[in-house]
Amino acid sequence: xxxxxxxxxxxxxxxxxxxxxxxxxxxxxxxxxxxxxxxxxxxxxxxxxxxxxxxxxxxxxxxxxxxxxxxxxxxxxxxxxxxxxxxxxxxxxxxxxxxxxxxxxxxxxxxxxxxxxxxxxxxxxxxxxxxxxxxxxxxxxxxxxxxxxxxxxxxxxxxxxxxxxxxxxxxxxxxxxxxxxxxxxxxxxxxxxxxxxxxxxxxxxxxxxxxxxxxxxxxxxxxxxxxxxxxxxxxxxxxxxxxxxxxxxxxxxxxxxxxxxxxxxxxxxxxxxxxxxxxxxxxxxxxxxxxxxxxxxxxxxxxxxxxxxxxxxxxxxxxxxxxxxxxxxxxxxxxxxxxxxxxxxxxxxxxxxxxxxxxxxxxxxxxxxxxxxxxxxxxxx
Numbered sequence: 054x055x056x057x058x059x060x061x062x063x064x065x066x067x068x069x070x071x072x073x074x075x076x077x078x079x080x081x082x083x084x085x086x087x088x089x090x091x092x093x094x095x096x097x098x099x100x101x102x103x104x105x106x107x108x109x110x111x112x113x114x115x116x117x118x119x120x121x122x123x124x125x126x127x128x129x130x131x132x133x134x135x136x137x138x139x140x141x142x143x144x145x146x147x148x149x150x151x152x153x154x155x156x157x158x159x160x161x162x163x164x165x166x167x168x169x170x171x172x173x174x175x176x177x178x179x180x181x182x183x184x185x186x187x188x189x190x191x192x193x194x195x196x197x198x199x200x201x202x203x204x205x206x207x208x209x210x211x212x213x214x215x216x217x218x219x220x221x222x223x224x225x226x227x228x229x230x231x232x233x234x235x236x237x238x239x240x241x242x243x244x245x246x247x248x249x250x251x252x253x254x255x256x257x258x259x260x261x262x263x264x265x266x267x268x269x270x271x272x273x274x275x276x277x278x279x280x281x282x283x284x285x286x287x288x289x290x291x292x293x294x295x296x297x298x299x300x301x302x303x304x305x306x307x308x309x310x311x312x313x314x315x316x317x318x319x320x321x322x323x324x325x326x327x328x329x330x331x332x333x334x335x336x337x338x339x340x341x342x343x344x345x346x347x348x349x350x351x352x353x354x355x356x357x358x359x360x361x362x363x364x365x366x367x368x369x370x371x372x373x374x375x376x377x378x379x380x381x382x383x384x385x386x387x388x389x390x391x392x393x394x395x396x397x398x399x400x401x402x403x404x405x406x407x408x409x410x411x412x413x414x415x416x417x418x419x420x421x422x423x424x425x426x427x428x429x430x431x432x433x434x
Contacts, residue, residue, distance in 0.1 A: 091195075233274045354386065
């Protein structure tokens with residue numbers, strides 16, 4: 054009863070078709086936080102509520118999809134008591150994600166700090182003296198929940214742990230934290246904690262695979278601090294890896310990043326910046342990449358062009374720009390608004406975020422149909 058997995062998720066919404074866009078997990082043994090883990094998640098659909106948590110389709114274009122991290126999440130949750138602030142929401146959203154992979158997870162009977170405090174998270178933090186300066190970020194919200202747990206938990210023998218079967222406990226995953234997208238941030242200590250735990254795994258896996266696991270953790274923010282570099286060097290030495298072998302693993306990691314950027318057929322400025330940042334951090338030459346999608350010119354908006362709109366767009370202050378308004382604007386300029394993306398009956402797709410991996414966006418790029426953002430459309434109009 055003293056081994057907890059404290060979880061917080063950010064999502065595209067609250068419905069059955071909504072997806073995770075970020076998850077933070079804090080592992081607690083007794084009253085001690087022993088490990089923290091986080092990643093953004095590519096939901097493979099539009100993100101219409103970015104104004105709440107600040108996560109956009111562009112933010113997650115390089116992030117793993119849920120199927121790529123499901124085993125690692127399972128490793129963290131299995132045989133631990135599940136804890137969340139509003140546990141029914143977090144477990145439901147995770148159940149939906151696992152169900153899409155045709156996996157069944159028994160979340161047992163966990164502990165809900167919302168039920169224990171009857172307060173919203175920010176109010177609970179205020180009452181129990183917990184500082185959470187960055188709300189609606191999965192890891193900091195999970196950490197705040199863990200600190201509240203230490204003050205409100207009373208031993209409850211009715212609690213039962215999470216049970217997950219049939220997952221790999223040796224999966225190496227690539228993660229992406231919000232810190233990778235920040236121009237300035239303070240590096241946390243969760244990555245060093247994870248590397249330290251990996252020292253116990255020596256001999257269980259191949260040396261390069263073990264080193265990749267540590268590297269993937271450290272590179273979640275696409276930066277390597279001096280402490281992290283020292284730990285990586287020591288870990289490589291313990292594994293018997295030469296400098297050349299280390300560099301080969303670094304190259305493999307960079308190739309994974311490039312592969313993730315290429316999967317949607319579009320290379321955004323954010324993706325190009327992150328690839329260059331990763332290469333520089335790893336001491337590698339940045340790969341030469343040709344943009345896979347060109348921004349259209351004003352010629353695409355001449356009279357008669359068939360245009361489709363997708364996603365829920367918002368202006369700079371969060372007000373919805375309705376599809377009806379966009380279609381009326383297009384019609385007034387002589388364009389033809391269509392509802393579906395087809396090869397013959399659509400010549401331009403206007404997306405709330407052109408880095409989205411929604412079905413319409415992927416279909417358009419598959420047909421070679423240009424994709425622009427709502428902002429670009431309005432500027433061109």
